[in-house]
Structure formats: structure tokens, C-alpha cells
Amino acid sequence: MRERLGRVAVWLDDRLGLAVVGEMAKQKQVPVHKHTVWYYLGGMTLFLFIVQIATGVLLLFYYRPSAEDAYESIQFLMAEVEFGWLFRSIHHWAANLMIFTAFLHLFSVLLLRAYRSPREITWLSGVVLLILAMAFGFTGYLLPWNELSYFATRVGTEIPAAIPLVGGFIGKVLKGGDEVSGATLTRFYAFHVWVLPFLCFVLLGLHLFLVQKKGMSVPPSVEREGGARRAMPFFPNFMLRDLVGWLAALAILAALAAFFPAELGEKADPFAPAPAGIKPEWYFMFMFQTLKYLPAHIMGIEGEIIGIFAFMLAGLLLFLIPFLDRRSGRGEPNPLLTWIVIAAVLYIIVLTYLGYTANPTA
Amino acid sequence: MTEAQRDKGTPRRNFIRWFFGTAVGAFLVAVFYPVTRYIIPPASAESAASSVTLPLKASDLAANSAEIFKFGNRAGILVRTPSGELRAFSATCTHLNCIVQYRDDIGHIWCACHNGHFDLNGLNISGPPPAPLEAYTVNVREDEIVVSRGV
Numbered sequence: 001m002r003e004r005l006g007r008v009a010v011w012l013d014d015r016l017g018l019a020v021v022g023e024m025a026k027q028k029q030v031p032v033h034k035h036t037v038w039y040y041l042g043g044m045t046l047f048l049f050i051v052q053i054a055t056g057v058l059l060l061f062y063y064r065p066s067a068e069d070a071y072e073s074i075q076f077l078m079a080e081v082e083f084g085w086l087f088r089s090i091h092h093w094a095a096n097l098m099i100f101t102a103f104l105h106l107f108s109v110l111l112l113r114a115y116r117s118p119r120e121i122t123w124l125s126g127v128v129l130l131i132l133a134m135a136f137g138f139t140g141y142l143l144p145w146n147e148l149s150y151f152a153t154r155v156g157t158e159i160p161a162a163i164p165l166v167g168g169f170i171g172k173v174l175k176g177g178d179e180v181s182g183a184t185l186t187r188f189y190a191f192h193v194w195v196l197p198f199l200c201f202v203l204l205g206l207h208l209f210l211v212q213k214k215g216m217s218v219p220p221s222v223e224r225e226g227g228a229r230r231a232m233p234f235f236p237n238f239m240l241r242d243l244v245g246w247l248a249a250l251a252i253l254a255a256l257a258a259f260f261p262a263e264l265g266e267k268a269d270p271f272a273p274a275p276a277g278i279k280p281e282w283y284f285m286f287m288f289q290t291l292k293y294l295p296a297h298i299m300g301i302e303g304e305i306i307g308i309f310a311f312m313l314a315g316l317l318l319f320l321i322p323f324l325d326r327r328s329g330r331g332e333p334n335p336l337l338t339w340i341v342i343a344a345v346l347y348i349i350v351l352t353y354l355g356y357t358a359n360p361t362a
Numbered sequence: 363m364t365e366a367q368r369d370k371g372t373p374r375r376n377f378i379r380w381f382f383g384t385a386v387g388a389f390l391v392a393v394f395y396p397v398t399r400y401i402i403p404p405a406s407a408e409s410a411a412s413s414v415t416l417p418l419k420a421s422d423l424a425a426n427s428a429e430i431f432k433f434g435n436r437a438g439i440l441v442r443t444p445s446g447e448l449r450a451f452s453a454t455c456t457h458l459n460c461i462v463q464y465r466d467d468i469g470h471i472w473c474a475c476h477n478g479h480f481d482l483n484g485l486n487i488s489g490p491p492p493a494p495l496e497a498y499t500v501n502v503r504e505d506e507i508v509v510s511r512g513v
Contacts, residue, residue, distance in 0.1 A: 058400055080404045083396040 028212070028234035033222045035112055039238075040245050041105035042211070047246045048098035049204075051253065052136075055091040056193070063143070065189040067182030070145035071267040078264060089257035095137060097249065099283045102130050110321070110341050113328040114217035120322040122210040125203045127319045132203065136196050137281050139188040142180075150268030151278045153188075154180045155288075162305045181270065220331045279355065286351035287311055289358070314344075413510035416440065420448065420502045428464030428471075431509070437461050438498060438509060443482050444469060450509045451484045452496040462495070471495065 005013070013019050030039060062081055064073040077084035106126065109115060115123035142153045157180060160170040176183030218229075232238055266275075280288050290311075294303035317324065327334040416431050418440075423429060428441040430453055437453035441464055451471065453461050460475035470487075471480040478489035485494045501508045 058397065061401065082399040082402070082404065084400060086396055087400060 024212075025235040026233070029215070029231040030234050030238045031216055031218045031222075032230040032232050033218065035108075035219055035222065038105075038108035038112060039216055040242060041101055041108055043242045044245055044249060045098055045101045045105055046204075046208075047249060048094045048101060049200075051094040051250075052091065052098060053197070055087045055094065058087045059091060060193065065143070065186050067145060067185055067268075070143060070185060071264070074144045074264055078261075085261050086257055089261040090253050092262035093253050093256040093260075095140065096282070097253070099133055099137060099281075102133050103283070106130055107341065107345060110318075111338060112217070112219040112221075113325070113334075114219070115322040116217070116220070116325070116329045117322070119210065119214055119217055122207060122214065123322050124319065125207040125210070129200065129203050129207060131315075132196055132200050134283060136192060136200075137283065139192040139196065141281055142185060142188045143192065144264055145185060145268045146265040147268050147272070147275055148265050148278065150180060150270070151274040152280050153184065154274075155278070156280065156284075157184070159308060162302070162308045179270070220328060221333070223331060224333075282352060282356075285355035286348045289351045289355035413508055414438075416507040416509060418507065419505045420507050421505055423448070426466045426469065430461065430463075433498070433509065433511075439464065439471065439495075440500070440507065440509065441471065441482060448500045448502065448507065449482060449484075450498040450500045451480075452498070454495075455491055456486065456493040456495065457489075457491040 030036070059077070062073055062077045062084065064070060074088070077088060109123065109126070138153075138156055141149045143149075157171055157174050160174065161167045163170065172178065174184070174187070175181070176187045279285065287307075291304055291307050294307045296303055298306045322329075325334060325337055328337070414431070414433050416429075418429060418431070423440065423442045425442050425446050426444045428439055431438050431440055431450075433452070438450055439453040439462060440448065440450045442448055451462075455462050455473040455475065455478055457473065457476055457478050460473050462471050462473045462478075462480065464470075465472045468479075469482070471482070471484070472478070473480075473489070473491065476490050478491040479487050480491065480495050481487050483494075484497045486492065496511075498509045498511055501510070
């Protein structure tokens with residue numbers, strides 16, 4: 001091997017020990033069975049995240065984070081800067097696709113029980129990464145400072161107010177004041193371009209390290225079937241299949257960006273009434289729509305508070321699933337959990353659909 | 363036949379290499395061409411305005427003093443000479459883009475960054491500036507000052 005490398009590579013290898021990485025890549029195997037296709041979703045999410053970093057850095061070249069300038073800088077970017085529309089649209093679409101593939105990744109891992117011992121920490125870090133992705137979406141949505149995002153943020157930052165005692169304080173810290181203003185914008189900007197990426201890198205590092213360390217989980221259902229274990233080398237077999245998926249994703253992104261460029265809308269005006277049909281990003285829609293359907297009071301408590309706590313509880317149960325699902329840990333079937341997950345997915349789909357089709361004035 | 367020999371010889375392998383290399387090359391061009399064009403700032407909104415009405419009155423400016431004003435998106439400097447004449451120049455130093463100021467103690471336009479001096483005709487008289495300041499035309503209509511760029 002070393003004889004085939006150039007002198008520079010040998011010099012580097014002597015100092016960095018890169019050959020070890022090559023050996024690791026050679027040895028890494030990916031199990032092959034009827035559910036193998038789901039192994040590609042994590043890599044797909046990672047690819048879209050890389051696209052987000054690259055396009056996000058490019059957007060920073062022209063974006064100005066202030067209530068006075070933000071909208072105009074995006075307008076300039078979309079209209080004047082060469083390919084500005086392309087990079088903003090790709091950032092917009094890759095964000096949406098990334099959340100989508102992350103959700104698919106979560107539900108596939110959930111249904112295939114990949115979170116069971118010894119991969120609990122991989123699961124925990126993954127759930128936190130999904131929450132970070134949604135926080136990316138929420139903070140990034142405000143940055144163009146347009147009407148839609150402004151009012152969506154007013155609504156979103158009101159949510160913590162439902163938490164007793166500290167809720168008002170949290171809302172104020174989020175907004176940088178009592179109202180959504182330029183102070184909120186700079187705050188969200190800091191979160192979006194520094195705090196969240198930093199946290200993401202740390203957790204993603206842990207997540208990927210654990211995936212390498214523990215290898216891919218074989219679903220208990222496949223293990224129970226027995227039979228010979230099949231596998232393919234990660235490099236190059238799996239890697240090349242991954243690349244095909246990434247290229248397909250890039251093509252889809254380019255098509256979406258070209259045919260459905262990200263819109264900008266009207267500049268936010270804090271003194272104008274909220275326009276009709278205000279709505280959050282689609283991945284918040286099922287929660288938003290649920291809150292609309294709840295009655296004002298349930299057993300003397302505000303319906304909104306009940307709803308928000310129900311979602312928090314559901315999130316917490318999801319987070320702790322490796323410790324709650326003892327049966328899968330022992331390799332036994334757990335049909336109840338499967339049905340709960342399917343019901344949750346259906347609930348999300350139906351409520352999202354209603355959110356987009358129900359008459360907003362009704 | 364060793365593996366290396368086989369790699370070099372087969373036309374099919376060569377074709378695949380060529381095909382793959384071209385695809386990678388095309389991909390890189392498709393990514394980096396837009397990125398390069400994007401990074402280059404567009405010919406900026408160079409103010410189309412060739413004249414500007416200043417937000418100050420002719421009577422506000424005492425002799426032997428000056429004011430910086432906005433000329434489109436650039437800075438200009440309006441000087442009232444000790445003899446009472448109004449003159450206007452670009453306030454951007456021709457050396458390294460600093461904004462110049464008027465020194466009433468020496469009656470010069472002066473750039474603080476690298477000690478460049480311009481006289482009251484905008485001529486670079488000492489220090490590093492390589493060229494005179496661009497001179498504008500000043501018109502006073504009643505008490506209103508209109509500065510225009512040479513047409």
C-alpha cells in the first residue's frame with residue numbers, strides 16, 4: 001500500500017497515521033437485509049446539512065442582520081447578486097428536505113428498534129440533533145424579516161409563555177425584549193449562525209463517532225429470523241450507493257430551487273396587522289393546528305397550556321424510548337410500540353394536511 | 363498480467379475513467395462557477411444621482427470650516443474657504459479610501475490616516491495621495507446648496 005503512495009502521502013502518514021483511517025474504512029461492514037434501505041437516511045440528512053453549511057456561509061456574505069437592512073439585503077441578494085437566488089433557494093429547500101429526511105430517519109430508527117442497547121446515546125444525541133434542526137428552522141425563518149416570518153415568530157415566541165412562572169421570562173430572553181423587534185433578529189441571527197451550528201457540530205461528532213464505534217444495528221425482527229448474516233463493505237460499495245443518493249438529492253434541490261425559488265414577500269411592519277393565513281414552517285404545522293382545535297379551557301386550565309404540555313410530554317417519552325422499551329432491548333417483538341408510532345405518524349400527517357387546507361378564517 | 367497492466371490496457375476501463383473524470387469535472391464546474399460569480403460583488407448601486415441638495419443651509423457654514431455630506435452612497439466634503447467661497451469635493455482620499463477632513467488651523471483638506479494634504483482646489487500637495495480629490499460643482503440657490511458632479 002505504502003509503496004503506491006507518493007512521498008508526500010508517506011510523509012503525512014508518518015505524522016498523522018492516516019493509514020489507520022483507511023484500514024478502518026476497509027473493515028467497516030454494512031449489514032444487508034430487507035431493511036437496509038433505511039441506513040441511507042442518516043447519510044442523506046448529513047449531506048443536506050453540509051449543503052446548509054456551504055450555502056449558509058455564502059448567504060452571510062451579503063446578509064445584514066438588522067431590522068432596517070435585513071429585508072433589503074435579501075432583496076439585493078435575490079435581484080442583483082449573481083446566483084444569489086440560487087443559493088438562497090437551495091438553502092431554503094435543503095433546510096426543508098433535511099428536516100424531512102431527519103424525521104424519516106427518526107421514525108425508521110424507531111420502528112427498527114435501532115436505539116436499543118448499546119446505542120442509547122446515539123439515539124439521545126439524534127433526538128437532540130432533530131430538535132436543533134427545528135430550532136435552526138425557527139430562527140432562520142425570521143432572518144429575511146418579512147411579514148410572514150415576523151408574525152410566525154411573534155406566535156412562536158409566545159409558546160414559552162404557557163410555562164408557569166418562568167415562561168414569561170424565557171419568552172423575553174428569546175425576544176430580547178417584550179416585542180419581536182430588531183433585538184430579536186440579532187439574537188436569532190447569533191443562534192442561527194453560531195450557537196446552533198456549534199452545538200450541532202459537537203452532537204453530530206458524538207453521533208457519528210458512536211455510529212462508527214457500534215456499527216449499524218440489525219433490527220431484532222431480522223435477528224429473530226436467523227439465517228446467514230449478509231453484509232457489504234462500507235467502502236466502496238455502500239459509500240458509492242450513498243453518493244448516488246446524494247447526487248439525486250442535489251438534482252432535486254437544483255430543480256426545486258429553479259422552479260420554486262424561495263419567496264421573500266413583504267417587509268415586516270410591526271405596526272401593520274398580521275396578514276390572513278399566517279402559518280409556521282410545515283414541520284411545526286401539526287402542533288400549530290392542534291393548538292387551534294383545542295378549546296379555550298379544559299377542566300379549568302387553558303387549552304393551549306394543556307396542548308403545549310402534551311407535546312412536551314410526548315417529546316420526553318420519545319427521547320427516553322430506549323429506557324422505556326424493555327421488550328425490544330431483550331429482542332422481543334413490541335407491537336404496541338409499533339402501533340403507537342404509526343398512529344403518531346398518521347396524526348402528524350392528518351394535522352399537517354388540515355393545517356394547509358382548513359379555512360384560516362373559520 | 364498484473365492488475366496495473368490490466369488497468370492501463372483495457373479500453374473499457376479507460377472509457378469508464380474518462381467518463382467518470384468528465385462527470386466529476388463537470389460537477390465541480392457546475393458548483394464552483396456559480397459560487398465564484400456569487401462571491402464577486404455585483405457592480406454596486408453606484409449612485410446614479412449626479413446632483414444632491416444638501417440638508418444644510420449656505421448660511422450655516424462659517425468661513426474656514428467644512429461639512430461632510432452624503433453624495434449618493436459616498437461621502438463628499440463641502441468647504442467654505444477663508445475668503446467665503448463654497449467648494450465641494452469627494453471626501454474619499456485618493457490614497458487609501460479614508461474620509462478626509464478640513465483643518466481650519468492650516469486651511470487644508472487633510473487625511474488623518476496617512477497625513478495626506480490637499481489644497482482648497484483639491485490638489486494633492488503633500489503626503490502620499492497620488493491624485494487630486496474629485497471636484498464637484500456647487501450652486502447656491504437662495505439658501506439652498508446643490509452639489510453636482512461634473513457632467
